[in-house]
Amino acid sequence: RTVYVNGEYLPExxxxxxxxxxxxxxxDAVYEVTSVLDGKLIDxxxxxxxxxxxxxxxxxxxxxxxxxxxxIHRKLVExxxxxxxxxYLQVSRGSDGDRDFVFPSEDTKPTLVxxxxxxxxxxxxxxAQKGAKVISIEDIRWGRRxxxxxxxxxxxxxxxxxxxxxxxxxxxxxxxxxxxxxxNNAYYVKDGVIVTRPLSNDILHGIxxxxxxxxxxxxxxxxxxRLFTIDEAKEADEAFTTSASAFVxxxxxxxxxxxxxGTPGPIAKRLREIYLxxxxxxxx
Ligand code: PLP
Numbered sequence: 001r002t003v004y005v006n007g008e009y010l011p012e013x014x015x016x017x018x019x020x021x022x023x024x025x026x027x028d029a030v031y032e033v034t035s036v037l038d039g040k041l042i043d044x045x046x047x048x049x050x051x052x053x054x055x056x057x058x059x060x061x062x063x064x065x066x067x068x069x070x071x072i073h074r075k076l077v078e079x080x081x082x083x084x085x086x087x088y089l090q091v092s093r094g095s096d097g098d099r100d101f102v103f104p105s106e107d108t109k110p111t112l113v114x115x116x117x118x119x120x121x122x123x124x125x126x127x128a129q130k131g132a133k134v135i136s137i138e139d140i141r142w143g144r145r146x147x148x149x150x151x152x153x154x155x156x157x158x159x160x161x162x163x164x165x166x167x168x169x170x171x172x173x174x175x176x177x178x179x180x181x182x183x184n185n186a187y188y189v190k191d192g193v194i195v196t197r198p199l200s201n202d203i204l205h206g207i208x209x210x211x212x213x214x215x216x217x218x219x220x221x222x223x224x225x226r227l228f229t230i231d232e233a234k235e236a237d238e239a240f241t242t243s244a245s246a247f248v249x250x251x252x253x254x255x256x257x258x259x260x261x262g263t264p265g266p267i268a269k270r271l272r273e274i275y276l277x278x279x280x281x282x283x284x
Contacts, residue, residue, distance in 0.1 A: 009079065030092075031091070
């Protein structure tokens with residue numbers, strides 16, 4: 001694989017970052033994951049805008065312009081021959097060669113790293129045909145989940161708890177209400193109404209969420225953005241999650257309770273279809 005580090009395209013075995021990098025020592029870094037279909041980028045603009053917002057919220061310098069970012073994404077897709085897959089991008093605050101809680105001086109260069117993940121069959125995934133089983137766990141993450149930081153230890157542990165329970169993913173609960181999945185936004189459907197938590201600092205403002213809610217509205221589906229409990233989700237007709245890496249993923253079981261007939265629901269399947277269709281048409 002050819003990867004990108006601070007202005008250079010290198011074989012992955014030759015790419016290095018300082019051990020003092022604040023991304024490594026303090027999780028002082030933000031990231032984006034953009035999907036690739038037909039060798040093209042899905043919603044690059046949305047990811048670039050969110051990256052800029054994450055950087056601003058953390059007073060972190062932008063490593064380069066949006067145009068340069070687009071160019072790097074495209075070049076990595078080309079160099080690695082990616083038809084379907086993902087591009088991971090990370091910007092950290094860099095380092096001034098020591099460990100200190102105080103941020104380094106403003107002229108410290110941020111570290112920019114990008115790499116591709118080849119995923120043939122991403123759009124036609126068997127996981128989406130089967131649907132996902134989720135368990136619920138307490139949400140003990142920090143209070144700025146709207147910033148896409150690399151503090152992913154708890155979500156990673158949540159995935160492991162799900163696996164240990166024979167499930168695929170975990171939905172997190174705070175003050176009795178579902179926040180989101182470990183790496184996706186969460187929805188349930190009851191009597192034709194799609195319910196999802198409204199945007200706030202409590203959840204990541206998903207790029208896929210925005211697109212899917214717009215498409216649902218255009219398709220005259222009913223949407224309620226409000227807090228919901230895991231018990232509501234258990235009594236739902238169907239459920240699903242959205243993320244750039246799995247698009248629209250049907251959820252067929254919540255805490256061991258099968259939803260509907262235990263197979264992907266019609267609204268989740270439809271939304272997945274129209275999301276993929278529109279994304280392919282608008283990919284750049
Ligand atoms: N929520 C969390 C916690 C995530 O980590 C992600 C994606 O990584 C999402 C939601 C979905 O966001 P997007 O649709 O932009 O991928």
